[in-house]
Each structure stands twice: as C-alpha cells, then as structure tokens.
Amino acid sequence: MEPPDVRFLTTDAGRVQLHEHLYSDGHVCLSIIGTWDGPQWSPALSLASLLVSVQSMLSEKPPYNRQLWRQEGGAKLRHDVVRVAVCDVVEDCLREDWT
Numbered sequence: 218m219e220p221p222d223v224r225f226l227t228t229d230a231g232r233v234q235l236h237e238h239l240y241s242d243g244h245v246c247l248s249i250i251g252t253w254d255g256p257q258w259s260p261a262l263s264l265a266s267l268l269v270s271v272q273s274m275l276s277e278k279p280p281y282n283r284q285l286w287r288q289e290g291g292a293k294l295r296h297d298v299v300r301v302a303v304c305d306v307v308e309d310c311l312r313e314d315w316t
Contacts, residue, residue, distance in 0.1 A: 220250040220258030221267060229301045235294070238274060247271065 224243035227233050231241045238246040238253065248255030249262060249270055 218258070218260045220262075221264065223247070223250050223267065223271075225271070227301065229297075229305065233297045233301050235298060235302075236275060245271070247274070 223245045225239045225245050226243055227235060227239075227241065231243070234241040240246075244252070246253040247267075247270055249258050249267060251257055
C-alpha cells in the first residue's frame, strides 16, 4: 500500500515556507509518506495519523532548524507568519466588510 500524496498549501501564492520540512511549493518532508528518513507508511496508518504527524511537526519549538533561520533567530519566519497568517487575513476581512 502506497502512502497518500501530500501537498501543504500556504497563502501568499506559495512564497512562504512556514517550516523547514514544509516547502513553499507544497512539498512535505515526512517519513511516513516516504519523503524523509524514518518510519515508513504501513497499512496500519490512517489519514488521521498523517494529519497528527503534520500537526506535531508544526507544534515543534522552534520549528526552524535550518542554519539560515537559526542565524536570524527566526526573524524571517516570524515576520512571514505574522504577515501572511495574520495581516493578510485581517486585510481580506476588512475588504469584504467594505465592499
């Protein structure tokens, strides 16, 4: 049995990478889907277990281990999260209210 195909979509037209294993083009590095080292997919796993794995990955502190992110203290990641996940959402809501 093959693992499901997984693509992680972000806002901002794919220009933001919110985690070192979740790329801006949607590629996900995760062992259970065969794109990273570690335990592989098995028939005993479910979509729920896959979603829990992604959720766990996003809950890591700090989620940025890449050298560049460490050097910047995660400033770019924090900026992108606030800009895309907060400011853009608020702006969209305001546009809807005023149109």
